[in-house]
Amino acid sequence: MLGAEWPAKTRQREKPLQHSEIDVRGCKINVRRGGKGEPLLFLHGAQGLNGHEPGLEALTADFDVIAPDHPGFGKSDLTSAVEDVGDLALFYLDLLEAMELRCVHVVGQCIGGWLALEIAIRNTERIKSLILVNSAGIRVKGVPRVDMFVCSEDDLLKFLFAAKGGTEWLQSWRASPDMEDIYDRNRAAAARYSWAPRLCNPKLDRWLHRIDVPTHIVWGNEERIIPREYATALKDGIAGATLATISECAHMPHIEQPRAFAGEITKFIRSAAR
Amino acid sequence: MKIFIFHLMPYANLDMSYAEKYRAAWVVLPNTYFDPKQGHELYNRYLDELELAAELGFDGISVNEHHQNAYGLMPSPVVTASALSRRTKNARIAILGNAFCLREHPLTLAEEHAMIDCITGGRLITGMVRGIGAEYFSLGANPAYSHARFQEAHDLVVEAWTKPGPFSFEGNYYHFDYVNLWPRPFQQPHPPIWAPSTGSTETIEWAAHPSRKYVYLQAYSPTQSVARYLNYYRECAQRTYGYTASSNQIGWSTPVYVSDTDEKAREEAKPHIEILFNKLLRLPFEMLFPPGYLSAKSLKNMRSHKHSVSGQEHTIDTLIRQGIIVCGSPDTVRRQFTETHRLLGFQNLLCLLQFGTLPRDLTEKNIRLFAQEVMPALQVLTDKEYAGLQVQAAE
Numbered sequence: 001m002l003g004a005e006w007p008a009k010t011r012q013r014e015k016p017l018q019h020s021e022i023d024v025r026g027c028k029i030n031v032r033r034g035g036k037g038e039p040l041l042f043l044h045g046a047q048g049l050n051g052h053e054p055g056l057e058a059l060t061a062d063f064d065v066i067a068p069d070h071p072g073f074g075k076s077d078l079t080s081a082v083e084d085v086g087d088l089a090l091f092y093l094d095l096l097e098a099m100e101l102r103c104v105h106v107v108g109q110c111i112g113g114w115l116a117l118e119i120a121i122r123n124t125e126r127i128k129s130l131i132l133v134n135s136a137g138i139r140v141k142g143v144p145r146v147d148m149f150v151c152s153e154d155d156l157l158k159f160l161f162a163a164k165g166g167t168e169w170l171q172s173w174r175a176s177p178d179m180e181d182i183y184d185r186n187r188a189a190a191a192r193y194s195w196a197p198r199l200c201n202p203k204l205d206r207w208l209h210r211i212d213v214p215t216h217i218v219w220g221n222e223e224r225i226i227p228r229e230y231a232t233a234l235k236d237g238i239a240g241a242t243l244a245t246i247s248e249c250a251h252m253p254h255i256e257q258p259r260a261f262a263g264e265i266t267k268f269i270r271s272a273a274r
Numbered sequence: 275m276k277i278f279i280f281h282l283m284p285y286a287n288l289d290m291s292y293a294e295k296y297r298a299a300w301v302v303l304p305n306t307y308f309d310p311k312q313g314h315e316l317y318n319r320y321l322d323e324l325e326l327a328a329e330l331g332f333d334g335i336s337v338n339e340h341h342q343n344a345y346g347l348m349p350s351p352v353v354t355a356s357a358l359s360r361r362t363k364n365a366r367i368a369i370l371g372n373a374f375c376l377r378e379h380p381l382t383l384a385e386e387h388a389m390i391d392c393i394t395g396g397r398l399i400t401g402m403v404r405g406i407g408a409e410y411f412s413l414g415a416n417p418a419y420s421h422a423r424f425q426e427a428h429d430l431v432v433e434a435w436t437k438p439g440p441f442s443f444e445g446n447y448y449h450f451d452y453v454n455l456w457p458r459p460f461q462q463p464h465p466p467i468w469a470p471s472t473g474s475t476e477t478i479e480w481a482a483h484p485s486r487k488y489v490y491l492q493a494y495s496p497t498q499s500v501a502r503y504l505n506y507y508r509e510c511a512q513r514t515y516g517y518t519a520s521s522n523q524i525g526w527s528t529p530v531y532v533s534d535t536d537e538k539a540r541e542e543a544k545p546h547i548e549i550l551f552n553k554l555l556r557l558p559f560e561m562l563f564p565p566g567y568l569s570a571k572s573l574k575n576m577r578s579h580k581h582s583v584s585g586q587e588h589t590i591d592t593l594i595r596q597g598i599i600v601c602g603s604p605d606t607v608r609r610q611f612t613e614t615h616r617l618l619g620f621q622n623l624l625c626l627l628q629f630g631t632l633p634r635d636l637t638e639k640n641i642r643l644f645a646q647e648v649m650p651a652l653q654v655l656t657d658k659e660y661a662g663l664q665v666q667a668a669e
Contacts, residue, residue, distance in 0.1 A: 083419075149564055150301065150411055184573055187565035192418035195410075195566075 013061035017051075022068075024095045027082075030075035032067040035060025038128070038269075039101050042067040043092075045110025045134075046148065046194060047160070047252070048074050048186035050179060052172040055254030058262035063105065063269075068095065070115070072189035074182055085111065085137075085193050085201060089118035096126045105269055109133040109254060110226070111194050114201070121207040129272070130215040131265050132234060134223050134251050136199040138208075143229045147198065149191065162222040162250040169255060199226065208237040215241040216268040218261065220249035242272065275615065275655045278334040278368055279327035279641065280527055280624040282346040283320045283354070286631045287312045290553050292344075299556050300343035300408040307344065317347070319634055321354065323641060325361050327627070330645035333653070334366030334399065336624055338470075339373055341405070342412035345554040352386045359394045367394060370470045370491060370527075370624070371401025374427040376415045381450065384431040388459040396460040401468040401491070402428055404477075407562045418566030421476055423447050428467075435464040468525065473503045474572055482510045484517055489622055491525035497597025497614070500526055504618050508663050521657045525622030526614075529599040529629045532643045536602040542636055543601050543629075544590045550630035551588040551598075604647030611652055612659075619660030623652065 017032035032049065040063035042056055049056075049067060059065045070088060072078035082091050092115065096104065106127055108116030113135020120130055146159050157166030173183040194200075215238045219231040228245075235243045246253050246260045253261040288299070288307060296303050324335045337354040340346040348354055351369045358367055367390065374380040391398040404424045410417040426445045430453075433443065439454030459465055469481035470491040481488040490507045492500050504524050511519035529547060533539035568576060586592075593599045600610050611623065627644060628637040 150560060152297070152558060152560060181570065181574075184565075184570060188418055188570075189566075191416065191565040195416040195418065196414040198414075 010061045014057050015060040017056060017060065017065060017067065022095070022099060024091065024098050025081075027071055027079040027091075028077045029071070029095065030069045032056070033065065035063050035065045037063040038103060038105060039064045039066060040105040040107060040265075041096075041101070042254075043106065043108035043112030043115045044070065044073070045108075045112050045136075045251075046186070046190035046199075047110070048182065048189075050074075050172055050182065052169065053254050053258075055258035055261040058258050059107075059265060061262075062266050066099070066101070070112075070189065070193075072192060073186050078189070083192070085114055085118050088115050088193060089122055092119050093123055093126075102126050103128040105129045105131065105265075107131040107133060107265060108135060110251065111136045111190065111199065113137060114194070114199070114204075117204060117208070117211070118201070120213065121204070121210040124211065124213050127213050129213050129269060130211065131218060131268065132215065133218045133253055133261070134220055134226055135217070135230070135234065136194065136226055137201060138205045138230065138233060138237070139197065139200040139202050140227075140229050140233045143227050145199075145227060146224045148225055149187075149195070149198075159224050160251045161256050162220065162248050163256065165256050169252075205233075205237055208234075209239070211238050214268075214272045216264070216272065217241055217243040218253060218264045219243070219245050220251060220253050220256070221245040221247050222250045225251050242268070244268075275620070275652050276333040276366075276622050277649050277652055278336045278366070278622070278624045279324060279332045280336040280338075280370070280626045281320055281324055281628060282338065282340075282626065283317065283348050284550070284554050284628075284630060285313070285344040285347055286316060286633075288344045288553070290549065293553060293556060297556075297558055298343075298408070298561055299345055299554050301411045301561055303344060305342075313347065317354075320628065321357055321361075323628055323634075323637055324354075324358055326638065327641050327645070328358075328362040328365035330641065331649070332365055332645065334368050335362065336368040336370050336399075338370050338401070339403070339405065341409050343408065343554075345550075352383070352390070355390055355398070356386075356393075359390055359397070362394075362397075365397065366399055367397050368399035368468070369401055370399070370468060371403035373403050373405035373409060374431055375420060375423040376405050376409060376413050377427070380427040380430055380448065381434060381453065381455070384434045385455060385457075387431075387465060388435065388455060388457050391459040391461055391465050392457050394460070396465075398459075398461070398465045399468055400465045401470050402431075403470055404474075404567075406472075406557075407564045407567045408557060410564050410567060411561060416566070417564040419447065420567055421569075425480065432464060432467075435459050470525075470527070471503075473499055474568065475506065475575075476569060476572065478503060478507050479510055479514070482507050482515060482519065482523070484511075484515050487519070487523055489523050489525050491527055491622065491624065494528045494598055494626070500597070500614075501618055504620060505663060512663075521619040521621040521660055524618070524620040525624065526618070526620045527624035527626065529601075529626040530607065530644060531599070531601045531627075531629075531632075531640055532604055532607050532648060533639070534603060536606050539602050539606075540590055540594070543599075543632070546630040546632040546636075547590055547593060547599060547601075548588060548630070551593065554630060604643060607644075608648050608651050611648070612655065615652070615655050616659055616661050617664065619657065619662075621655075621657070
């Protein structure tokens with residue numbers, strides 16, 4: 001695991017992500033993009049993005065990082081064409097086409113991981129590798145999960161973060177009325193796509209055999225929203241998949257352990273995905 | 275004015291120390307707190323209370339739907355309405371409301387309502403609601419599609435009641451190849467539809483639409499909010515749709531307690547009404563308003579104005595002061611309703627005469643006193659006593 005001793009040279013190559021807007025069949029999507037290298041598509045989770053994701057900046061040292069707001073999240077349009085994660089997967093295949101992206105490393109966290117899985121079982125033509133971070137999507141029966149929708153805000157922070165970084169993260173959403181609106185908007189969009197069945201497609205595991213690209217699974221080891229058993233089940237379901245865990249980390253590795261998060265992804269892509 | 279009695283059928287025997295262990299009397303409160311033997315007693319007692327009101331000349335008796343909670347034991351108001359339909363002769367039976375959109379198959383409810391309407395010879399009123407936020411946890415329905423499904427379920431049910439079948443229904447959420455309702459409702463074209471709500475501007479705008487003109491029923495709220503939303507209905511009809519809403523389209527629902535004097539009323543009602551608001555209605559914001567349940571605008575509104583009656587610790591004094599309940603001597607209660615009617619012009623009033631832990635004897639006394647001393651003075655009120663739209667309504 002790469003921790004505090006992140007090479008200074010790597011750090012120098014990091015770039016801030018810049019906003020732009022792309023049009024996918026009439027739906028305007030807000031995209032953050034930065035860095036040089038092979039394209040890496042980051043699919044965000046239920047909490048969305050607000051610019052305070054040091055893990056994404058860390059990845060810009062080695063990759064061309066592309067992080068869109070999903071339809072209905074952040075500053076992206078909501079489109080009636082996209083009602084569930086299956087629709088979202090087809091939407092993203094259109095997005096890859098619209099952006100003319102090929103040989104993309106797809107990193108998905110939480111419902112973004114679910115989305116990555118739904119894309120990959122449909123079509124991996126433009127995908128070079130898959131990295132699933134605390135990924136939703138499948139259902140492991142009998143494993144209790146905490147519910148991020150019913151819990152109080154205090155509990156939510158405890159579920160998202162292993163340490164106390166959650167307060168700071170929440171503060172970043174309270175920075176302006178606009179940010180507060182986006183926080184509410186993201187929660188509503190997350191419910192739209194993942195309310196029932198909660199955070200999963202019960203049929204997804206029937207199709208995992210279709211995933212034919214190198215796959216790595218990364219999990220915060222204090223995760224309770226999508227417990228560790230899910231990581232193991234994904235590893236068992238996807239041929240050749242590998243699994244790494246990040247300590248002192250819960251649901252949000254890209255924020256709570258950005259170096260370990262970026263390190264795991266970079267290491268995997270440099271070896272297996274070559 | 276038409277006067278209805280309204281019942282929630284609370285689980286009054288709840289061990290109130292539950293609140294030390296659980297954050298709500300909904301969704302997460304284990305059903306081991308429910309004792310079926312006591313449930314048997316309560317259901318029969320509550321049905322007796324509604325039947326008594328029908329005998330005493332109330333214009334209607336009313337039931338509603340809530341799931342997986344101790345606040346109201348009517349996951350299916352169709353069951354209670356059915357039980358009442360053969361035990362009453364003249365009173366309207368109002369289901370206020372049923373959450374058609376929580377069902378994957380709203381036609382089953384459309385059929386059941388048509389049955390009750392036929393059995394009662396056209397005494398049914400059908401309330402259509404989305405269900406409160408907690409219901410979306412309990413039944414796994416997606417709150418983000420709640421408004422859209424509500425409207426589509428309504429369209430499906432009204433078509434099923436009015437269009438000759440069989441026909442096919444091709445919606446976004448509901449798809450049926452054979453819609454052919456047997457029985458059709460007794461009332462033509464269909465039972466009156468009411469829209470009860472805690473104050474969603476989307477619901478008000480929908481109900482006030484000229485193609486519907488449904489009765490908007492404001493569920494108990496501070497007087498300020500009641501005024502705001504009832505006036506918004508009238509303003510919306512006037513400004514957006516270009517017609518003057520009839521006062522018959524306006525309704526208000528509130529807990530009421532009457533006793534010999536103001537002091538006595540306050541004293542008798544106090545423990546029971548405080549249990550309703552502080553224990554049975556105990557619902558954190560996250561359960562009341564799951565993500566997507568309210569539009570962005572309504573959510574902000576709800577946060578900034580704290581319209582919600584839950585989420586704050588109440589005493590009988592705060593409840594009376596804010597106008598959330600009406601409590602006092604017959605004279606006080608009569609005057610308060612008459613004055614509020616003068617200002618807001620509602621021609622439908624729903625009185626919650628049993629609440630929280632209010633026991634059988636006090637409930638019966640309340641129903642009788644209200645029926646004898648208050649109701650006659652209200653039933654004669656008409657639009658003539660309404661002062662007209664005075665204040666600026668909600669934006």
